[in-house]
Amino acid sequence: MPKQVKAIVIAGNGTNCEREVAFACKLAGADVSDIVHVAELLAGRVKLDDYHFLNLAGGFLDxxxxxxxxxxxxxxLHAKIAGSDETIADQIRRFVAAGKLVMGVCNGFQLMVKMGLLPALTGESKQSCSLTFNDGGRFEDRWAWLKVDPESPCVFTRGLDAVYLPVRHGEGKFVTDNKGTLMQLEQQNLAVVKYADADLNPTMVYPDNPNGSEASIAGICDPTGRLFGLMPHPEAYIHRTHHPRWTREDMPEEGMGLWMYQNAVRFIREELLK
Known part of the structure; x- marks a missing residue:
């Protein structure tokens, strides 16, 4: 029997995009796309070791x-799994060391940076950046163009030049602990996607940049390109009918967000299951 691509989406404690993410993984070709409550992981009934693609969905954690x-x-980071001295973070670190993929969207991106999973410039799980309140001081619900860095090692954006995705957040402004961190992100091409204007030029101007993120950054990856987080929602644009102008414009059946999940599934088949 052929090996299966197995994706897991962690749910619970305020996530609300897990169904969309799981469906995106399935539509992209994952053979298994499970939604698992965090309590199942803490109880030891489910282990990340059994999967290839970890998804941290959007929502409002706690x-x-x-x-x-x-x-x-x-x-x-700190809650122990039942009957073990191990935490979920320990399982995630083992997951990453095995060459597997992690993507965090919106609240999932915020989770990754606060756990120190991103950008992990030194290979250590230490927080060096964050997502804070939008410059406008309010929740933003709009669509934005993202310019993709073609030199980025990011697995999820391979072959992509730009994507158009919705943003839905009140704390999406990307900030770093110092200029050195920001410089490293830029020099190593880890600032994968940036908010852009209609001509696909990265911008700090509202509303094309909806939150005032430093250097227009909408998403980053780690140096391996296998860990990726972004504030806009790729799972919210996986079919043409998700686009706000789908009744007025001729566009492909597949939404742009689906491309990121397809890249992930392709990588797993070619690199992890070969």
């Missing part, structure tokens, strides 16, 4: 009461 995804990050 109501974002301590800041976006901060409580969720502490839970994964």
């Amino acid at each position: 109501g974002d009461d301590l800041g976006s995804a901060k409580a969720g990050a502490n839970r994964l």
